[in-house]
Amino acid sequence: MTHSTAHDSHHHAHDWAQLLRGRGLRATAQRMAVLEFLHDHPHSDAETVFQAIRPALPTVSLQAVHLIVQDLSGKGLIRRISLPDSASARYETRIEDNHHHIQCIHCGRIEDVDCVVGHAPCLEPDDTHGMRIIEASIVFRGICQDCDALINQQAKEKP
Amino acid sequence: MTHSTAHDSHHHAHDWAQLLRGRGLRATAQRMAVLEFLHDHPHSDAETVFQAIRPALPTVSLQAVHLIVQDLSGKGLIRRISLPDSASARYETRIEDNHHHIQCIHCGRIEDVDCVVGHAPCLEPDDTHGMRIIEASIVFRGICQDCDALINQQAKEKP
DNA sequence: TATTTATATTGAACTACTAAAAACAACTGC
DNA sequence: GCAGTTGTTTTTAGTAGTTCAATATAAATA
Ligand SMILES: [Mn+2]
Ligand SMILES: [Mn+2]
Ligand SMILES: [Zn+2]
Ligand SMILES: [Zn+2]
Numbered sequence: 005m006t007h008s009t010a011h012d013s014h015h016h017a018h019d020w021a022q023l024l025r026g027r028g029l030r031a032t033a034q035r036m037a038v039l040e041f042l043h044d045h046p047h048s049d050a051e052t053v054f055q056a057i058r059p060a061l062p063t064v065s066l067q068a069v070h071l072i073v074q075d076l077s078g079k080g081l082i083r084r085i086s087l088p089d090s091a092s093a094r095y096e097t098r099i100e101d102n103h104h105h106i107q108c109i110h111c112g113r114i115e116d117v118d119c120v121v122g123h124a125p126c127l128e129p130d131d132t133h134g135m136r137i138i139e140a141s142i143v144f145r146g147i148c149q150d151c152d153a154l155i156n157q158q159a160k161e162k163p
Numbered sequence: 164m165t166h167s168t169a170h171d172s173h174h175h176a177h178d179w180a181q182l183l184r185g186r187g188l189r190a191t192a193q194r195m196a197v198l199e200f201l202h203d204h205p206h207s208d209a210e211t212v213f214q215a216i217r218p219a220l221p222t223v224s225l226q227a228v229h230l231i232v233q234d235l236s237g238k239g240l241i242r243r244i245s246l247p248d249s250a251s252a253r254y255e256t257r258i259e260d261n262h263h264h265i266q267c268i269h270c271g272r273i274e275d276v277d278c279v280v281g282h283a284p285c286l287e288p289d290d291t292h293g294m295r296i297i298e299a300s301i302v303f304r305g306i307c308q309d310c311d312a313l314i315n316q317q318a319k320e321k322p
Numbered sequence: 323t324a325t326t327t328a329t330a331t332t333g334a335a336c337t338a339c340t341a342a343a344a345a346c347a348a349c350t351g352c
Numbered sequence: 353g354c355a356g357t358t359g360t361t362t363t364t365a366g367t368a369g370t371t372c373a374a375t376a377t378a379a380a381t382a
Contacts, residue, residue, distance in 0.1 A: 030328060030379050050369080068330050070370060075329090088245045088300060091339085092369060106294055115292040133274040135265055135305040141247055142301045146294040189348050189359060209338080227361050229339060234360095250370085251338060323382100330377065336370080346361070352354085 018043060027079040034064055038072045039097060042082060046096035047105070047114040053095070087114070087143055106144040110151035117144060177202060186238040193223055197231050198256060201241060205255040206264070206273045212254070246273070246302055263301040269310035276303060 020039040021031035029035065037057040042048060045056070054069045073095050076082040085094040087107055094114070104117040147155070179198040180190035188194065196216040201207060204215070213228045232254050235241040244253040246266055253273070263276045306314070 025380095032329065032379070034330070063331075065331055066369095067332080067371080071330075074371090084247070086245065086247045088243075106292060106296070108294060109297065115290075115294075117290060117292075131276060132303075132305070133265060133276075134308040135267060135274075135303075136311060137265070137303050137305040138268065139305075140301055140303045142299055144291075144294075144296050144299045146291070146296040146298075149293040152295060184349095191348070191360065193361070222362075224362055225338095226340085226363080230361075233340095326379100326381075328377100328379075330375100332375080333373095335372070338367100338369090340367075341365080342363100343365105344361100344363080346359105348357105348359080350355105350357075352356100 023081060027081060029075065029079060033061060034068055035072050035076070037061055037064070038069060038076070039081070042095050043097045046098060046116075047085065047094040049090075049092040049094055051092065085141075088145070102139055104142040104144070106146065108148040108151055109145050110147055110155070113148050117142070182240060186240060188234065188238060192220060193227055194231050194235070196220055196223070197228060197235070198240070201254050202256045205257060205275075206244065206253045208249075208251040208253050210251065244300075247304070261298065263303070265303040265305065267307040267310055268304050269306055269314070272307050276301070 018040070020036040023039070024031045024035055034057070037060060038053055041053055041056050045052070048056075050066065050069045050073055053073070054064065054066045057064055057069075073082065073084070073093075077084045077095070080099060082095050082097050083099045085096065085105065087094065087105070089109075090112070098116070101118075105114055106117045107114045177199070179195040182198070183190045183194055193216070196219060197212055200212055200215050204211070207215075209225065209228045209232055212232070213223065213225045216223055216228075232241065232243070232252075236243045236254070239258060241254050241256050242258045244255065244264065246253065246264070248268075249271070257275070260277075264273055265276045266273045
């Protein structure tokens with residue numbers, strides 16, 4: 005069996021295999037499928053990844069996805085994000101920078117937010133309580149334009 | 164039965180009862196115990212609160228604590244905090260200001276951090292993606308002095 | 323290609339939390 | 353103070369997300 009599928013031509017070929025081996029991990033179809041999907045669909049949870057890669061890998065299990073995202077997070081190939089309110093953890097392949105997130109409290113839509121002023125002022129809190137800061141995770145919460153319009157419309161209809 | 168117990172003299176009496184009634188909630192022993200404990204032990208999770216108030220209220224249930232923290236959060240009497248890594252939600256009575264948190268990734272210790280520059284610059288991300296920001300929750304993560312010393316010592320012992 | 327060993331699968335368990343019905347107790351008004 | 357009303361708690365069960373342990377599988381290595 006060769007590696008080329010109909011999918012491969014659609015996007016720049018990320019050499020997930022090489023990336024995995026570079027970290028001492030075996031390049032399995034499951035891991036590459038998870039990486040590929042997360043690259044195209046950042047901020048997905050384990051269940052979403054599982055459902056998405058299932059058609060191509062019929063024998064894959066949800067437990068495997070959990071194992072994989074845990075291993076990949078541990079090796080720094082993906083980042084685990086936990087958002088207030090959503091019970092499940094999200095994952096993304098964008099790990100080069102320390103970026104943050106903004107979420108609509110109405111529809112749950114998540115977007116990336118670059119570090120606040122560029123040079124991570126967020127890494128300099130007022131009082132560190134003697135701690136050496138390693139990172140800051142910021143989650144902005146608000147309402148997106150679509151939901152805002154929707155809410156305004158509903159308010160107009162039933163006042 | 165009067166309200167005075169051995170505990171009451173130790174700290175300023177917070178009138179939790181009045182606070183609860185002011186929000187249209189009944190002043191039950193369980194709710195007051197939860198408020199009292201969270202006031203003295205901020206950033207506790209439901210299980211911790213449950214174990215702590217159990218001696219004084221032997222019939223209290225963990226489910227009741229979950230219900231209570233949910234109700235109190237809903238009425239704005241306490242704040243729910245979710246931290247990366249810790250599966251369970253934490254609660255605190257400090258709700259007057261929009262403060263943030265710093266956590267040691269080694270021992271889990273949590274401290275309060277005042278809003279970064281005072282006037283919530285955290286509420287002004289670079290790109291809002293069209294969203295109207297309502298709040299920002301920042302969790303700084305680092306290593307506390309104790310753990311730092313411990314880690315350095317271990318490194319010295321086994322090099 | 324055979325061997326080794328990491329990884330995936332399977333099935334079960336665990337934790338945080340929620341739901342529904344019944345028992346209880348805080349407020350209301352007498 | 354006492355009974356009635358109704359909000360809360362208790363009890364019992366259930367769910368979602370995740371982890372664990374044993375076995376099966378397949379990627380790397382020779
Ligand atoms: Mn992101
Ligand atoms: Mn706090
Ligand atoms: Zn929205
Ligand atoms: Zn520490």
